[in-house]
Amino acid sequence: MPIHRISASSDLEEILGILNEEGGLILEGLYSARLIDSMRDAIILASEKFKPGEATQGLGAPGNDFVGENTIRFSSIGKITSDYFKMLDNEVFRSIADALLLPHCASYWVNTAQAMLIGPNSEAQPLHRDCLNWPQVVVPSWPDGPELTVSSMIALEPITEEIGATRVIPGSHRWPDLGQRVHADMTVGAEMGPGDALVYTGKLVHGGGANLTSDRWRRAMHLSYVVGWLTPEESSPIDYSDEDLTGQSEDVKRVLGHRSYISDSPSAGGLWLRHAKGI
Numbered sequence: 001m002p003i004h005r006i007s008a009s010s011d012l013e014e015i016l017g018i019l020n021e022e023g024g025l026i027l028e029g030l031y032s033a034r035l036i037d038s039m040r041d042a043i044i045l046a047s048e049k050f051k052p053g054e055a056t057q058g059l060g061a062p063g064n065d066f067v068g069e070n071t072i073r074f075s076s077i078g079k080i081t082s083d084y085f086k087m088l089d090n091e092v093f094r095s096i097a098d099a100l101l102l103p104h105c106a107s108y109w110v111n112t113a114q115a116m117l118i119g120p121n122s123e124a125q126p127l128h129r130d131c132l133n134w135p136q137v138v139v140p141s142w143p144d145g146p147e148l149t150v151s152s153m154i155a156l157e158p159i160t161e162e163i164g165a166t167r168v169i170p171g172s173h174r175w176p177d178l179g180q181r182v183h184a185d186m187t188v189g190a191e192m193g194p195g196d197a198l199v200y201t202g203k204l205v206h207g208g209g210a211n212l213t214s215d216r217w218r219r220a221m222h223l224s225y226v227v228g229w230l231t232p233e234e235s236s237p238i239d240y241s242d243e244d245l246t247g248q249s250e251d252v253k254r255v256l257g258h259r260s261y262i263s264d265s266p267s268a269g270g271l272w273l274r275h276a277k278g279i
């Protein structure tokens with residue numbers, strides 16, 4: 001089954017219907033050419049400071065196997081370009097995150113935003129589900145448990161299967177058996193143009209594709225949100241100071257952890273208090 005692709009300006013109900021049935025879809029033109037051009041330039045420039053294979057997702061050698069020997073990855077993207085904050089304001093992706101996550105939390109935040117650059121002659125990443133970052137919630141409640149995270153893989157340049165388009169198994173978000181065997185033959189590649197994004201639930205099986213070329217990089221970035229009662233992969237509240245976020249919307253400040261978790265229960269106290277500063 002090929003992956004569905006529709007315009008990012010399609011009706012939200014249509015987008016959510018496909019996401020619900022298949023677990024992921026490509027939204028064409030989710031981000032403007034201007035924003036993508038500027039993000040791509042900033043990411044390429046910053047990537048010169050990172051060695052391929054250096055990113056281990058904080059896991060040491062096992063993380064290296066997951067990420068790949070010739071892959072460059074880095075997060076804290078707002079430190080290299082303030083255009084990152086505009087990305088967080090994307091109405092369509094935020095509406096999707098609202099629809100998927102808000103039934104299970106009172107507010108959500110950035111899980112991670114990462115440059116994911118797959119170098120020449122790279123093997124495919126192991127297939128996985130992003131929600132298994134939080135197995136204590138997922139394992140006992142599969143497949144009916146709450147949506148914890150929603151992700152997007154954003155093309156910064158044209159992405160073909162040959163250079164490592166993300167592979168997905170449509171429908172795998174609903175498999176009754178969490179341990180069902182996965183194999184590369186079951187996957188389809190998410191080919192995209194710059195500014196398109198593969199949007200998928202954390203329950204969908206997927207993984208970075210093999211880069212079969214000897215001289216080209218697959219340049220994409222990942223942006224995901226996670227329910228506000230779980231710890232994200234990336235430490236946004238530490239990365240960005242109050243000064244860094246001056247002038248940003250309340251909403252951007254919230255998804256970067258500069259606001260308390262909104263409690264929707266009258267009996268709950270404020271969570272993550274932050275009162276006296278600078279005394």
Ligand SMILES: O=C(O)CCC(=O)C(=O)O
Pocket residue numbers: 116125130153164165166167206207208209
């Ligand atoms: O690089 C890709 O296409 C996918 C990466 C990914 O799924 C991950 O690291 O969780």
Ligand SMILES: [Fe+2]
Pocket residue numbers: 128129130206207
């Ligand atoms: Fe993933």
